[in-house]
Amino acid sequence: MTDTVSASLPAVIELVDEYMYRVLKGADDSVLVIGELMGALTEPNAEVSEVSEGSVGKLYPLFGDLSDIVDGFPFDYADGTQMIAQREIRDAAWDWLTTARNTDWLTIYIDRWTERIAALPTIEEGRPFRGIAG
Template sequence: MTDTVPPSLAAAIELIDEYMYRVLKGAEDSVLVVEELKGALTEPQSEVSMASVGELYPIFGDLSDIVDGFPFDYGDGTEMIAQREIRDAAWDWLTMARNADGLKTYVDQWTARVAALPTIEEGRPFRDIAR
């Protein structure tokens, strides 16, 4: 990381890196790893501010929600789709630029990708991504 990365952002990146490596290693259920990550992101930590992870939490929440069946319902393929999306998110995370611009690009890309997932509500996208 460069000196231009704020300490709270650097700490957030390092924290999330640990979980994304676990996802890609494949030794654990990636949905459970993301659930753990969500818990870690909400723990009060002096190094990681909510400002640095605020837009990431909903992305990881939406990815882990795929297996819950609402608002997504992919029948027999649900678990496979959740695992694929989480692995893709982990790969993209670990290959992004390690700075604020990389984080913004990641958030924008994954906000749009999750929003585009068809839902059980007549196939409509999950969220309106217009900001």
């Protein structure tokens, strides 16, 4: 990791933790909470806004992919769409908060969730959302 990413990692963890706890509390719509988190990750003057490299910079698109489940493309689960999106987001929140915080945990978390989202069936003949390496 670069010095900027290393210096900002505790701030990113604290920020994401706050939103993930909100997801698990269930008082708010989890899709909206993830949208708010994505906004918080890009807010100007926030300590985390300078983080764009390495694994930390992959959080925004990962959370975007999770929230995109409700948009109907490339996923289309009909009446189950909202439920599936909320399940995936809750699982991601639980995983975030229970993953051991060591030097490799963020990379492992991002890789695991990138693969899980890519494995979701899509309306395009069941093909993955995007390549796992993408």
